[in-house]
Amino acid sequence: MRTRLTQRIHARLEAWFPEKRLFLRSDEETRFIRLKSETQLVAWAGVSIIVAWTIVATAILLMDSIGAGNFRAQAQRDQLLYEQRLNALSEERDLRAGEALAAQQRFSTALDQISMMQTELLRTEERRRELGAALDTVQTTLRDTMQEREAARAELASIADATNGQGSVAQTSEVTNDTLDLLATALADTAAERDQIASDAAFALDHAAELELELRLLEEKNDQIFRQLEEAMLVSVEPLEKMFRNAGLNPDSLISSVRRGYSGTGGPLTPLQFSTNGGEPDPDASRANRIIDRMDEINLYRIAAERAPFDIPVKANFRYTSGFGPRWGRMHSGTDFAGPVGTPIYSTADGVVTHAGWSSGYGRLIKIQHDFGIETRYAHLNAIRVSVGERVSRGERIGDMGNSGRSTGPHLHYEVRVGGNAVNPMIYIRAGQDVF
Structure with missing residues (x-):
């Protein structure tokens, strides 16, 4: 039974791939190589697989190139929108600061007027008493x-x-x-x-x-x-x-x-x-x-x-590359800000430095303990500009952005922890942008 089935398959292959002989002649003798139908089928399949793989790889590279171009364009648009929002927030912050200064001046003027009125009231009361x-x-x-x-x-x-x-x-x-x-x-x-x-x-x-x-x-x-x-x-x-x-x-x-x-x-x-x-x-x-x-x-x-960490740790141009939450099956406990190596990193609130050095996957890491049980972390740094026990102020430069530790590119991994539990840093940053 197997012989007949084999013969039928061979006959079918002979129809598509007839047997060929390849002669190799030298000065002394002549040799030939017989290419069976099965051998030709295997060679054809291998060549087809290589060609198909080449076509698919080329298509993937083209699609990736097109997608990368679109991603860069989208990133540039996002950066432009973010810069516009930063400018608007800066103008609004200046306006609020001006209003606060004007309110303080009005309050000082009112205190002076209240003092004058108090003096006048006391003088009037004295006159009444004398007239009585x-x-x-x-x-x-x-x-x-x-x-x-x-x-x-x-x-x-x-x-x-x-x-x-x-x-x-x-x-x-x-x-x-x-x-x-x-x-x-x-x-x-x-x-x-x-x-x-x-x-x-x-x-x-x-x-x-x-x-x-x-x-x-x-x-x-x-x-x-x-x-x-x-x-x-x-x-x-x-x-x-x-x-x-x-x-x-x-x-x-x-x-x-x-x-x-x-x-x-x-x-x-x-x-x-x-x-x-x-x-x-x-x-x-x-x-x-x-x-x-x-x-x-x-x-x-x-x-x-x-x-409290209401400020943003990066003042220069950057883009968000990863937010707080699950990522690739694991919990991402902070927010990533991507930018060039050496971009200044600033403390987001007053506090005391509790760690300034290498920490496994974090790379070069700074931990700052703030009031109200809040801690901030600044990871993957290229340089650290503070030391343990040092007291820092809001807006003070503490390090430079880098690519140390478990990182795929230069960026800052920024965390906010309350009572030891990680919370979304953007909650504090957005709340602060509505006021400052």
């Missing part, structure tokens, strides 16, 4: 004068009765004239003093009305200034709170932590004290103190922002 004391004195003097006049009348009546019963007419007339002259003089002085007191009282009342109008105008102006300051504080604090919340941080706990580290008191942010003469708390003082508290809160937010 003057009115009390006038009333007391007028009352004493009226009593003296009544006493003089009673004394005149008693003298008249006594002279009628005891002395002569001449003596009585003389005494009476003297007494009347004395009384007339006293009454004239009393009337003049009364008129002067009445005039002073009328002037005091008119001046008090003017002071009351002036005080009301000052209160309205003061209220307008306070409203502007309160709106400025609200506009300044809300973006900072949003930045921390977008990064997954609790603003209240961060502010409490910073306040414990900066617990000194005194200076321009000391609460204001207004004289109330033992009455209810002054509403202007309460509003001013609330604004001062908001200013203190903004300052604490600024300190906290310097201690």
Whole structure:
């Protein structure tokens, strides 16, 4: 059975590949090589495979070349878009900085105006107190004068009765004239003093009305200034709170932590004290103190922002090559920024260097410990410019981009870890770009 099947296959092959003989002749003898159908089939299959492989490889190279060109063009477009966004963010940051500076200047001006108003209020209060004391004195003097006049009348009546019963007419007339002259003089002085007191009282009342109008105008102006300051504080604090919340941080706990580290008191942010003469708390003082508290809160937010990694580690041109998350079946714990070797790398927040050296797959690695349990890592560096134990500031250059460790090209592998767990660094970077 096998023989017949073999014969049939051979016959079919003979039809496609007939047997050939290749003669090789020399000076002494002639040889030939017989090429069977099976041999020709194997040779043809081998040649076909080589040709097919050549065609496929050429096509792959062409497709890869075309794809690489498209990728480079897309990378250039992405770089252009990112540069435009960086420019827009820089302009917005400058605008925010200008607004913050203007708000601070307005606040300083408002504090000066509040101080002037406080002085004016104290002066007005002193005037009122003096006018009240003057009115009390006038009333007391007028009352004493009226009593003296009544006493003089009673004394005149008693003298008249006594002279009628005891002395002569001449003596009585003389005494009476003297007494009347004395009384007339006293009454004239009393009337003049009364008129002067009445005039002073009328002037005091008119001046008090003017002071009351002036005080009301000052209160309205003061209220307008306070409203502007309160709106400025609200506009300044809300973006900072949003930045921390977008990064997954609790603003209240961060502010409490910073306040414990900066617990000194005194200076321009000391609460204001207004004289109330033992009455209810002054509403202007309460509003001013609330604004001062908001200013203190903004300052604490600024300190906290310097201690959390809201900055970007690469300032020069770069492109994102790999983000946070699973990659090739493994967890990629950071974000990759690709650029030329030697590109400056900057610290994204204030902190202390805890590692500066070689670390297996990371290559040259820098670890910085920040407040709030946050750590940042900068891997695959070409050069390290800090040492262990050194305290660095936000925006300080700490190394150069490189290709050390397990890396396929020059780039920075940047990580953010909170409590030892890796989190997406872009959460902090995007949150910071919305404010700074």
